[in-house]
Amino acid sequence: MTPDQLVASSFDGYPAAARRFAVEHLSLLQRLPLVVCPSFLQQIQNLDTSFPAEKESLRWQCDSLQKLAPERYSALASPLAALSIPPSLQSLDWVHSPASFIPELTAYLWSSGQINQFRLAASALFASVPSREDTTHRLVFVMLGQGAQVESGKVLRKLSKQGVFFSSLKTDTAFQDIRRAIESHASKASAPYANWYVDGSVISDEIANKLPNTTAVSYTGLSKLRERVLERMQVALPSSSGGAEQIHTRLIGTSWRDVGASEITSDPVLQRFYTELFTESSGPQIFSTSFVQWAGRELIRRAQPQTLLLRYTPRQSHREMSEMFASVTPSSFDPQGSFRDAEMGAYYNWIEMNRIAAPGKLTFMAWVENKPFAVIVGAGTPAGTICATPMSITEALQNFG
Structure with missing residues (x-):
């Protein structure tokens, strides 16, 4: 399965708040490359037991990425989408078990020599998210x-x-x-x-x-x-x-x-x-x-x-x-x-x-x-x-x- 195949019913097994959040940001999740989508899903799955700051940060991140101009988003996501992922990994249930999938993916990126490319591309993607104003002492x-x-x-x-x-x-x-x-x-x-x-x-x-x-x-x-x-x-x-x-x-x-x-x-x-x-x-x-x-x-x-x-x-x-x-x-x-x-x-x-x-x-x-x-x-x-x-x-x- 790949992210573009996600539909609202894909999240039926999620807790209520997590399911609502996933459906609300479905268009973003469908466009995310497979190498980063499970990381988002892991955070979404845990929303019910996350600190308020974590919830706010995830929403800000998702909303910001969702608002990026299509050309800008495509330029940032393309290097991540170009990474090679074997069918054996794609066949894992990364939608419902992202926490188990992520270590497997990381190990493969290391063994295949793609980890540096992944890090550079992921850093560029998240750098596009603007900082939130913070006046807290x-x-x-x-x-x-x-x-x-x-x-x-x-x-x-x-x-x-x-x-x-x-x-x-x-x-x-x-x-x-x-x-x-x-x-x-x-x-x-x-x-x-x-x-x-x-x-x-x-x-x-x-x-x-x-x-x-x-x-x-x-x-x-x-x-x-x-x-x-x-x-x-x-x-x-x-x-x-x-x-x-x-x-x-x-x-x-x-x-x-x-x-x-x-x-x-x-x-x-x-x-x-x-x-x-x-x-x-x-x-x-x-x-x-x-x-x-x-x-x-x-x-x-x-x-x-x-x-x-x-x-x-x-x-x-x-x-x-x-x-x-x-x-x-x-x-x-x-x-x-x-x-x-x-x-x-x-x-x-x-x-x-x-x-x-x-x-x-x-x-x-x-x-x-x-x-x-x-x-x-x-x-x-x-x-x-x-x-x-x-x-x-x-x-x-x-x-x-």
Whole structure:
């Protein structure tokens, strides 16, 4: 089957909202090349459990492509349509199972040497979609370094190049200052899923107490999901000669129902999101630092939060992979290694948030927990500078945020 053969009844098995959306954009879907159409269908299939930002983004993208002049669209789509797709792939049920089809397609594009051509052509197609106007101011806090030994000249070096490094921050009111800043910012953002707190251990009452309109999630709080995903990964290990690829294939077919996400939350959007934090990643199943970094990445990409707090905590020490898969209880923790992981994770979190934030509309602060070291990156911060003046986090944000 090819996209031009799609009709309204092709989507009869879709959820109601997804079916309406697909039929509304049927003329676009019929014109999309086979190498990109399933990606659209996968997003459409998941509309019922998507964040509002994802729904808005998909609609904007589809509406924009649908409005392109025929000549312009044809010029952009032709390189994608020219890619060779074997009949064996075309015969797969990519309409109802796009999530299974996409890895097969990707593998074929790699093996046939067409992946670079695909990437260039797909980038050109999506570059034709105009940016949406965005005046949202976003606030991000990253806490890291709990229990680690750190030195002033060897901490947050990558982020320091982007903003102001504080070497004498007052720590006695730090938790309260962060909570107040989040509370103030979140109170102005009442939209669902606009404000988030992610913790690598357990939710801190000192931080989370009375935070308005904020979704809080922790590594410990999702332990049931994580353990059930690990069990599914373990089943694939002994019998698999394909290694990570076989494990990934097994996890692709894992839904929130399979791991009992309804025991964690009654919200279907969160059920899917929490499940996919473990089924569409490598690392969060075992390491809390990977969980925080990945959760931040996915929230930024999918929910596009206005307020975000990411708290990295010590992860378990490295052991044999089979041992870490088999044991859900860490035998020891590695604060020092966790700090280095978190430093890099925080830097990536800044890069990712900077991509979606409008120019001059992002305040990003990373603080080494219970230490006087922090970095603020914002519209008015002079890059690569050091502030040695003692001040609280509240004062630092007022002066440089």
